[in-house]
Amino acid sequence: MEKLSGSWRQVFDKFWFVPAVCVLGAVVLAQSAVAVDRWMPEDLDSPWIAWVYAVGIDGSRSMLSAIGGSMLGVAATAFSITISVIATASSTYGPRLVRNFMADRGNQVVLGVLVSTFIYTLLVLRTIRSASDDLAQPFVPHLAVNLAVLMAVADVALVVYFIHHIADSVQVDTLVHGVRRRLLAVIDRWHPEETPEELVRTAGGRRGGGPLSAGVVGYVTSVNLERLGAFAADQDVFVELVPRVGDHVLPEEPLFRVWPEHRAEELAERLRRTVALGDSRSALQDVRFAEQQVVELAVRALSPSTNDPYTAVNAIEEVASGIVAAVSRPLPGNTVVVDGVHRLRYGTVGVEEIVDMPFDQIGPHTTEHVSVLLALVDLAARIEAASIHPSVQRQVREHVDVLLDRFRDTSPHPRDVTRVEQHVRLRSAD
Template sequence: MTSFKTRILRARDSFWFLPALLGVAALIVAQTLVMLDRYLDGTALGSWGFLLYRVGASGSRDILGAIGGSMLAVAATSFSITISVLATASSTYGPRLVRNFMSDRGNQFVLGIFGSTFLYSLMVLRSIRSDTDAATFVPDIAVNVAVLLAVVDVAVLVYFIHHIADSIQVSTLSARVRGELVAVTDALYPKELPDEATGARTLPATALAVGSDASGFVVGVDEKALIVAARKAGSVVEMHVRAGSHVIEGERIASVTGNASDAMAKQIRGAVVLGDTRTPNQDIEFAVQQLTEMAVRAMSPSTNDPYTARNALAELALGMVPLAMRPALLLGRNDADGHYRLTIARPSVPELIDQVFDAIRQYGLGNPPAVIAAVDLARRIGTATIHEEIRLAVVRQLTALRSAFGGGDAHPIDVDTVCKHIDEATSAISAKA
């Protein structure tokens, strides 16, 4: 259930992809420059000759050996630093955030350029022939390019130290996750509903159930492909899973009426992409959960970092508040001819609100500053939304939060302060009704 395009996209986001490309590029450049040196061997370069620094076969071997050996050592050190950062981020902010480091283009480029310089030096080194060999050959152009690469690598090392120190900061981590949340919000809940969107229809119980042919997390659903397939077959499809759902082999993922052939079932399975882990590409719940987890972990007694929690909740507002202002989501889809073809699955905004505030209420009551930040998040969502059901969901969560915090073991002053914020937020939301 994984298309070739999906495999390419998944490989592009993996940690090894960019370093592998740079390594292949280094091999090609090395061989090309060595061939150019052979072509120009013995040719007078005229006024351009001063650009080449010629040190002979022995000197070239020493230079390339020093560059290759040092770059391999620097690459190993960089790997060690990255692994240390991954361990720190995993234990402090949550293991799901490790994916952000693995997919970081800066880290991939740094490790790739160090490894590429080593491969380049090794390939050029093997082409050198000294006076004791059958024919003397020194690729002066390739050796000089290796020196330039070494200079570039020094600058890349300085960049890497700065980048890795910056990437571990809470503000950088939360901003990156917030960017993913904003992107998936715009993709799944657009400001303007698509022309093919319409009210959802539920298929009858007699509809053919389509089971999954594999197990894993749903990381994406190709809705356009489903509409095209349903149109060609004259069918109507209702999806029972969405990005983020976990399915077991044989479990129902969709229902279909009309032409419910094996070919149609195969196309439905092909449009549902499964993976071993969740990603925020189409999974808005996962993006919300990442920021919620940062806030919850910061509220734990072992961490006790209310400022990190407040920062995570503030970033969460940048995704949740615009989401609450979007038009009501229509889960039905028509084809180009206006015929109903697909019922999609999406989490509702009240569902997302419940996930956030249920976690805050369960794990954050011992941290009044973080609870106040959560109340501020609720107020911003409730006063900005244009939908009554979202407003009611926020008020319900504020009422539950007030009841839970007031009945806890917090200091009376903290109880009064938090309850005052909750009452003010509730009043502000009610005034917008």
Template sequence: MRMKLSRLSDVFWFLPMALGIGALLLAQGLIFLDRALNDADLGVWGALFYRVGASGSRDILGAIGGSMLAVAATSFSITVSVLATASSTYGPRLVRNFMNDRGNQFVLGIFGATFLYSLMVLRSIQDATIDNGSFVPDIAVNVAVLLAVVDVAVLVYFINHIARSIQVSTLSARVRSELVAVVDTLYPEEQPDNSRPAVPPRTDSAPIVSTESGFVLSVDENALLRAAESADCLVEVLVRPGDHIVEGEELVCVHPPERVADVTEAVCKAVEFGITRTPYRDIQFAVQQLVEMAVRALSPGTNDPYTAHNAFNELATGLVPMARRPAPRLGRVDSGQTVRLIVTRLPLTELIDDVFDAVRIYALDAPVAMTSAIMLARRIGIAAVDTDVRESVLRHLALIDAAEAASTADRVNVDFCRGEIDVARQAILSAS
């Protein structure tokens, strides 16, 4: 539930909708206050409000509402243009970073909210020709003027914010923060209190299959643990966030098989599906976003090795701390210390394969990017506490070395990169 609320708050329309509802409530509240204080003597406070009559108030509110709607449309056009540029330059999967940006959501939301507020206040103004007599919500009109002043400051902020958001450093930092967050969530320094080393038992089991198709967004491990404890069985999770599942494919195995009916409903509710991958629990997707940024930067059409250099440095921020941590314990015990759940985690070696397979293919002719990739391998290898991780890094360094030796690029750069590989290999072996 917490993850669903978090994702809902990141949806592009959520914050503008909340601000719009807030503007409607504020308008109604201030109109009610104006009616309650109509013709009342406010003393010193009354001097703070400008009273321009029904006609002047209509003109002010009409100008504010019309201009804010035009500015909101222009801002939305600028955002769409930036989205198109980011999609073609950095990759379509990075567009979600702009859509989830709270600054963009707030700017469009505040402009729309000001328009709605002005519209609601405007409709409440009455002149002397109305049977109920004249009514001008002076407090609400003055608040509309204040909102217009705030909107001018917001417009200046938006121009600065949208210019910064398309910079490589800003975009890669956002992706890096998502990578660090998912590493801390799935591979914490301190293992959960209920975690234990466990392997799937070699006993009869029964699978529970998926009732829908799509990408796995999350697996509620706590819900599965409670269901397994209640049914007195062991649930072995077979899928990870990021896996694409077709209806009818297996999600979990239940030991013993006769308990499968007791946990089927809970399993189907615990595994959440979506139409696209997200980095909230999918560490491979978080890594692949930075790898894609580097690969696109190294394409002949872009030819920007310094963006790739920046992406590899950001990868180190997430993968090096992960390499320093021991492999997570996959068993989960109940209150009676009985293993009831076996979860699954993507090994670091697979993430290393994703990164350095791309390096070997795309970065051979870019010494700047290759040097930073070799430094990334060196950092991971030195920090690794797991022998398999260290051996995987050394294997990829050997493959890159062989590819460099066969390369037809500038021999000076090739020899330099091969020298960097030798230095990295020696540093890793010395740290082991």
């Protein structure tokens, strides 16, 4: 997926893409099966088609009508269930997680196969001819009809899978595990265990440069760094990508800076094609958005209307995997080097920013939930133990102090204060 251009990736992420492919496949399959039926001998006793069960003209029409009508009804029911689940997830877990349901390949395949079965039976049904028809000789596509029966049997199994899948997808554990996997994937992309040879870390400070505006408004959803670096080397220029992935840009704001300056307008269109801008953020390359999805689960779970501290604790434990992975690795490179020459510089999300998010966003909601506060203390201890950066270790200690100060300001019960302070000392000793 990451090798695709931004526009193609957006198409593949659409909810309708897989169903559209399935419908197209159904059209091809129907035409191919009918063509094979026309080629096969008409004698039903022929060994070519002895294994095919022939039900006659009226039976074939009735069977295809029943399969097509029932599958369309089942598809409508499955679509209604999906919309209901999306509405429930949006109100309970946050609107940004709705896209995870929309992008779920399981839901897309089920709806696509059910609808394509209806299209298949409709196309096969129109080819059946009886002796009373004036248009052609009597014809029954026996192979195509029996394929429709097999598709109907497969659809029944698919409906059973869909019921299980949709029930499993709304469980909190499934949601948390899904966003954790996306967070780990994007952490591995931007914070690899070993920095590639073509990447180095440099400080900013180049002056000037020909500014190249974005031209449109939107979020930077993805960047093709390989293509961008190769293009800069081919054109013998140095390019700086101004916004980071996930930043919001306006049409007049700079998207690139190019050295030498006079080459900016010349390379404008080809440079813009390496960056995808969208109306909303995507967790594919956006570290902050991927982490925010996990953190938002915890924040919403602590809202008065939900009041589910167990989900918040679960989310904190899951986000730890991504943060620990980031702080235990060297700082990522931000400059692409081609043949020993710096060609591309871009901004990265620092480990300090990754560490800050759960404490800054969840911390203010933990004063009434001791269990969640203790989970944040455990998170700080995990980060401090895994980090290879002294600044991060000092950072998490400051976060723990802030949590304690905020907790004491609420005048909690002395027993809770003692419990929290003992837990902090215990984790600090570890």
